Amino acid sequence: MGTTIMIVDDSRLARIVLSKAIATLQPEWTQVEAGSTDDALAIVDRQSVDVAVFDYNMPGRDGLSLAGELRERFPVMPLAIVTANVQDEVIAGARAVNATFVSKPINEETLRGFLSGAALRLRSAGK
């Protein structure tokens, strides 16, 4: 089975940017997209997802809430929260659920560390 990464952002533009960067850095990975926390949770209900990258500031439940839910269900899934909102509380919230913090604006460089770390963790876990 290949690796599936889920991209969650309410902004279509932000999803395109994330998707392009991921396609360059991890061309073998399958991508699935969601526009909200609720959509993202519906996706993990019906298919297997190995890695998730998501926005913080979204209508409805924010990215930290998504991180918490995903972490509860998937104790070792690599998670990254993407935002320009580097307030201490947001960073602490991401750390508390063992999610990586990636700052916006996104480009290949900002994502590289998280994706290669995630690939490594998945390989060592036998994925």
Added chain:
Amino acid sequence: MIELEGLERDALIELVNIGVSRAAVGLRKMVGEQVTLSVPSLDLMTRAAATKLIRERENMDLVAVSQDFEGVFSGRALLIFPLDSGQSLVRVVASDVIGDGEIDLIEEETLAETGNIVLNQCIGSMANMLQQRLTLSLPQIIRGNGQSLFEQSATADDGVVLFLYINFAIDVRDVRGYIAMLMDLPSLAVLKRLVNDFITRIVGPEVSGAA
């Protein structure tokens, strides 16, 4: 009338989101407590409609820090508070340097300085992402209802403007307010072009061409 197409609107909201998130980081440093933000709203409307929108949400008097920005596009950026929230913020920001009895004396200065930092961070990061240089006027304090906030000093017409706003709150300090931006239509045409350049830079011509 100039319309914003799907991806342009999306890109502009994303630019504002990043700008405001950075501004919130600056504000958080000043107040020492978390600043929460809503998702930005963006609409083309008349000044009168923008005024009405704020008045429907706030029935008490408002105080705002206003700064006009100029460059390839121009407009006005505002940090708006209900009166009591503005006073709470001043107390939080200035409490280290001044006694409670003297707060009134420095209210305007403190608000102006806070607004200046927040609005500069917001407009500055948007300008950087658009690869443009914008200059901001000195902060001005405006008091009153929504109407006085959005009246243009130079031209008093009621043309359509691009109205952007975002709610923010510092819950533990009972502070809440809005960051708002108004841009007139000639500016909007330029902005539209810059936003398209921005989209092309970050996603490549094939995607933005199709949008």
